Amino acid sequence: MTEQTISRRRVLGGVALGAGAALGATLPLRPAFAATTIVGFIYVGPHDDFGYNQAHAQGAAAVKKMASVKVLEEENVPEDVAVTKTMESMIEQDAASLLFPTSFGYFNPYILREAPKFPKVRFEHCGGLWTPKDPKNIGSYFGYIFEAQHVNGIVAGFTSKSGKLGFVAAKPIPQVLQNINAFTLGARLINPKATTRVIFTGDWSMPVKEAEAANSLIDQGVDVVTMHVDSPKVVVQTAAKRGASVCGYHCSQAALAPEAYLTGAEWNWTDLYPKFVTMWMKGEPLPNFYRGGFKEGLIKQSPYGPRVSEAARKKADAVKAALTAGKYVIFKGPIHDNTGKIVVASGQELIQSNATDAKLEEMNFLVNGVLGALPS
Amino acid sequence: MTGVGGGLGLWIVPLAVLGGAVRVSTPFLFVSLGECITERGGRINLGLEGTLVMGAMSGYAVSYLSGSPWLGVLAAGIVGIFMGLLHGAICSLQRVNDIAVGIALMLFGVGLADYLGKPFIQPAAPQLPAINFGWWASSPDVQHALKINELFLVGVALVPLLVWAFRATRWGLILRIVGESADAARALGYPVIPVRIIATCCGGFLAGVGGSFLSLYYPGAWSERISSGQGITAVALVIFARWNPQLCFYAALLFGGAGALGPSLQAVGVHGGYYLLNAAPYILTLLIMIVTCSPKRALVGAPAELSITK
Numbered sequence: 267m268t269e270q271t272i273s274r275r276r277v278l279g280g281v282a283l284g285a286g287a288a289l290g291a292t293l294p295l296r297p298a299f300a301a302t303t304i305v306g307f308i309y310v311g312p313h314d315d316f317g318y319n320q321a322h323a324q325g326a327a328a329v330k331k332m333a334s335v336k337v338l339e340e341e342n343v344p345e346d347v348a349v350t351k352t353m354e355s356m357i358e359q360d361a362a363s364l365l366f367p368t369s370f371g372y373f374n375p376y377i378l379r380e381a382p383k384f385p386k387v388r389f390e391h392c393g394g395l396w397t398p399k400d401p402k403n404i405g406s407y408f409g410y411i412f413e414a415q416h417v418n419g420i421v422a423g424f425t426s427k428s429g430k431l432g433f434v435a436a437k438p439i440p441q442v443l444q445n446i447n448a449f450t451l452g453a454r455l456i457n458p459k460a461t462t463r464v465i466f467t468g469d470w471s472m473p474v475k476e477a478e479a480a481n482s483l484i485d486q487g488v489d490v491v492t493m494h495v496d497s498p499k500v501v502v503q504t505a506a507k508r509g510a511s512v513c514g515y516h517c518s519q520a521a522l523a524p525e526a527y528l529t530g531a532e533w534n535w536t537d538l539y540p541k542f543v544t545m546w547m548k549g550e551p552l553p554n555f556y557r558g559g560f561k562e563g564l565i566k567q568s569p570y571g572p573r574v575s576e577a578a579r580k581k582a583d584a585v586k587a588a589l590t591a592g593k594y595v596i597f598k599g600p601i602h603d604n605t606g607k608i609v610v611a612s613g614q615e616l617i618q619s620n621a622t623d624a625k626l627e628e629m630n631f632l633v634n635g636v637l638g639a640l641p642s
Numbered sequence: 643m644t645g646v647g648g649g650l651g652l653w654i655v656p657l658a659v660l661g662g663a664v665r666v667s668t669p670f671l672f673v674s675l676g677e678c679i680t681e682r683g684g685r686i687n688l689g690l691e692g693t694l695v696m697g698a699m700s701g702y703a704v705s706y707l708s709g710s711p712w713l714g715v716l717a718a719g720i721v722g723i724f725m726g727l728l729h730g731a732i733c734s735l736q737r738v739n740d741i742a743v744g745i746a747l748m749l750f751g752v753g754l755a756d757y758l759g760k761p762f763i764q765p766a767a768p769q770l771p772a773i774n775f776g777w778w779a780s781s782p783d784v785q786h787a788l789k790i791n792e793l794f795l796v797g798v799a800l801v802p803l804l805v806w807a808f809r810a811t812r813w814g815l816i817l818r819i820v821g822e823s824a825d826a827a828r829a830l831g832y833p834v835i836p837v838r839i840i841a842t843c844c845g846g847f848l849a850g851v852g853g854s855f856l857s858l859y860y861p862g863a864w865s866e867r868i869s870s871g872q873g874i875t876a877v878a879l880v881i882f883a884r885w886n887p888q889l890c891f892y893a894a895l896l897f898g899g900a901g902a903l904g905p906s907l908q909a910v911g912v913h914g915g916y917y918l919l920n921a922a923p924y925i926l927t928l929l930i931m932i933v934t935c936s937p938k939r940a941l942v943g944a945p946a947e948l949s950i951t952k
Contacts, residue, residue: 465908473856474666474901475870478666478901483909485783485906497865
């Protein structure tokens with residue numbers, strides 16, 4: 267380490283550590299340093315938001331149950347220099363050796379800058395695109411949650427009477443477009459005339475705008491709504507209040523609208539995180555780049571609600587089984603976008619397990635059947 | 643447009659703007675009326691954003707714990723009074739700037755609400771009821787747009803009440819004297835500082851109630867991002883409305899409607915520049931400010947004791 271500037275925090279941390287070690291040597295209270303692995307989780311919002319952060323916190327809760335692991339959590343950490351401070355204090359003051367900074371914006375530049383400073387610490391980041399020139403102690407993982415949105419779309423296609431579906435989206439970025447497109451393709455398998463009306467709210471958490479968007483969609487005759495925002499609570503509640511059905515996202519919102527909730531696309535971090543922590547404790551190498559869907563167990567589907575018909579359950583389960591077996595490709599050519607251009611050529615497949623497929627990771631189109639446009 | 647419950651087509655835009663104006667405007671209305679009272683007394687309370695969020699949190703919490711949303715509204719108002727009292731009392735110290743205190747209280751209120759509101763993000767609290775004025779309409783969408791919450795009606799009733807109180811009551815006159823000239827008020831024997839503290843408390847009460855509308859009716863959930871700056875926008879509305887409660891009402895409706903414009907235009911398929919449409923309320927403010935400003939005169943209707951006009 268060639269760091270010239272030593273911050274006061276570091277000096278204090280060092281002094282504290284030294285004092286602690288000296289104390290530990292003389293007293294019989296010495297903690298079992300080697301035996302306990304300390305894992306830190308960092309969230310951008312509250313850990314119980316019925317959404318993105320809750321899904322990660324559920325994963326952290328699964329890690330907490332493991333033997334000889336101590337979990338640290340900090341929530342509401344903005345995607346700015348605050349996350350650097352949080353990471354450094356977790357590493358230096360609490361001796362964390364494995365970090366899960368879970369929000370997309372933490373990756374570049376904050377994790378990329380911290381990782382070379384602490385080569386013995388592992389940074390596991392959700393959603394980032396790790397490339398071979400990035401530090402080797404960073405791992406980026408993400409789930410093909412659009413597979414579950416595809417199943418949502420199938421259920422929506424069966425359930426919708428008007429054939430008009432609604433999607434409340436935050437920003438037109440590839441991960442959101444994958445969800446919109448997979449959902450629409452799923453619905454059109456069942457009802458080829460089904461359309462998905464998209465409203466972009468402009469940011470990840472805009473409660474009033476999300477409620478307005480859901481209301482406007484329903485005013486237009488939409489009877490099944492889904493979303494990609496950080497906390498789907500407002501959209502779920504608004505849709506249920508208006509009598510529309512809703513497909514959830516991030517984690518299950520069934521408790522908020524037991525009648526209106528059809529099914530939902532959920533993260534399954536409760537499987538992945540204990541797996542990663544076990545590998546880390548055993549000293550096994552963790553993957554630098556990890557993607558997966560149903561097959562890898564990174565995502566799951568909420569249980570079906572009371573409005574989902576027998577036929578819908580059957581079809582949805584069949585597609586889910588095919589996805590789990592790795593025998594189902596959602597973006598299979600020919601696919602036209604909603605301006606009539608061909609975007610996936612006949613015979614071409616954007617395979618979910620092919621992590622380097624740029625067309626999938628950098629999706630920039632809306633498929634035929636989506637009513638909406640991307641900002642040019 | 644076919645079939646039962648089919649879409650409203652293009653009619654949705656005016657309907658959504660109207661419905662949105664009624665739904666979204668209530669917090670704007672309460673905060674701006676409250677700020678109107680405070681500023682008429684000669685002080686600016688920028689901390690109302692914090693009060694709004696505190697009101698949203700405490701209203702939701704009390705509604706959840708007690709099972710009565712109206713008790714939640716009351717609790718939000720009382721919390722608002724305390725926030726107002728804090729601002730009023732600190733500003734009464736010598737050489738304390740009310741704008742700086744307001745900014746401090748805004749951060750304080752938002753932070754405190756985040757901290758205390760942690761356990762209430764997940765549970766669902768009982769919500770305020772709405773009166774259905776659309777019973778005559780056959781379309782469920784029209785009925786929905788005409789569902790009006792009682793708090794909005796209370797806000798509407800407050801407007802003429804405040805206009806009358808400012809103009810025709812002894813209390814209103816005292817408040818205006820204190821706001822126009824502290825020296826004159828002192829000469830007449832009216833206590834300047836207590837009047838200002840009371841005015842700030844009243845403003846805090848209304849802002850707290852406005853906050854409870856956010857969490858208890860629309861959008862109807864407590865989360866840390868619930869206000870997205872509505873409190874601070876409402877404070878600006880007062881200047882825009884020239885310290886006149888009636889104009890505050892129109893301005894609040896305008897902002898509510900403008901906020902609904904973006905989503906509803908996207909719903910009918912107008913997608914061009916939705917970032918711009920989402921910014922409609924702010925562009926509107928700028929435009930009106932530009933149109934109504936004049937280099938020849940100061941802000942008409944501004945209380946002379948306000949630190950921004952002094």
